[in-house]
Amino acid sequence: MVTKLPRLATPADLMGSWMNMSMLMMETASVMTMRIMGMAGLWSVTKSENDRMVSEKSSAFLDSATAASIATMSGKRPDEVMNAAVKPLRRKTRANARRLGKRGPALPGTKKR
Numbered sequence: 001m002v003t004k005l006p007r008l009a010t011p012a013d014l015m016g017s018w019m020n021m022s023m024l025m026m027e028t029a030s031v032m033t034m035r036i037m038g039m040a041g042l043w044s045v046t047k048s049e050n051d052r053m054v055s056e057k058s059s060a061f062l063d064s065a066t067a068a069s070i071a072t073m074s075g076k077r078p079d080e081v082m083n084a085a086v087k088p089l090r091r092k093t094r095a096n097a098r099r100l101g102k103r104g105p106a107l108p109g110t111k112k113r
Helices: 011-039 049-073 078-103
Strands: none
Touching: 011 049, 011 078, 049 078
16 A cells, blocks of 8 residues: 655745734734824724624634644645645734724824724
């Protein structure tokens, strides 16, 4: 019986994983910045932003762990497992960065609630 091994990750595969993680870090930093500025009254955020900030994490991390587990059990390469784990997190950070970025700074005399 011959067992076929999965192909090795190419430099392009590894670069793609690195870019995916880099985007996650940048989006996370921007979302955190906008939310902290919102708490200080410097960024326009909704009243429910603080609750949303806490409640969305559990589902995103559960989705991430599930995707990584499925990829691992399917025999995926380490870079593919990492990409599977990052994908649900990026979905949230990308959406949050886009949504908060559109709201903009809280300028005196403006209401964007």
